[in-house]
Amino acid sequence: MRSQLLMLAAGLALVAGCKSSTSPSGGGRSTTITVGNNFFSPTPDTVAAGQVTFSWSTPSNGHNVTWISGPTTPSNSQTLQSGTFPATLQAGTYTYHCTIHAGMNGTIVVQ
Ligand SMILES: [Cu+2]
Numbered sequence: 001m002r003s004q005l006l007m008l009a010a011g012l013a014l015v016a017g018c019k020s021s022t023s024p025s026g027g028g029r030s031t032t033i034t035v036g037n038n039f040f041s042p043t044p045d046t047v048a049a050g051q052v053t054f055s056w057s058t059p060s061n062g063h064n065v066t067w068i069s070g071p072t073t074p075s076n077s078q079t080l081q082s083g084t085f086p087a088t089l090q091a092g093t094y095t096y097h098c099t100i101h102a103g104m105n106g107t108i109v110v111q
Contacts, residue, residue: 027042027043027044027045027046027109028041028042028043028044028045028046029042029045029046029047030042030045030047031047031050031051031052031053032052032053032054032055033045033052033053033054033055033106033108034054034055034057035054035055035056035057035060035063035065035080035098036057036060037057037060037061037063038098038101038103038104039104040054040096040098040104040105040106043105043106043107043108044106044107044108044109045106045107045108045109046108046109046110046111047089047108047109047110047111048110048111049089049090049091049110049111050088050089051086051087051088051089052086052087052089052108053084053085053086053087054077054084054085054086054087055083055084056080056081056082056083056084058081058082059081060080060081060082061081062079062080062081062100063079063080063081063098063100063101063104064076064077064078064079064080064098064099064100065077065085065087065096065098066096066097066098066099067094067095067096068095068096068097069093069094069095070089070092070093070094070095070108071090071091071092071093071094071110072089072090072092074087074088074089074094075087079100089108089110090110091110091111092110093107093108093109093110094107094108094109094110095107095108096108
């Protein structure tokens with residue numbers, strides 16, 4: 001029984017490893033995420049649990065950060081043309097978007 005549990009744990013670790021290796025390339029590790037004109041950067045972003053800060057690049061059109069999914073539901077930002085917006089995140093994967101611009105999406109993996 002004990003060896004079966006160990007094999008199960010090893011199998012789960014293998015699955016988790018495969019999942020991370022197939023994630024999109026070009027991600028980053030930054031607690032500051034740039035809100036640009038029709039993009040967030042970096043995305044996907046991998047961070048430790050805690051606060052991330054969205055920072056609008058200027059000059060900027062109006063954009064917002066609206067959470068789609070994740071282990072918690074942080075507050076959404078207002079639509080802003082400048083400034084910063086903080087969010088406190090817990091372990092898990094969050095997805096978010098700007099409701100104004102189709103395709104302006106982001107993912108944050110919190111470890
Ligand atoms: Cu936008």
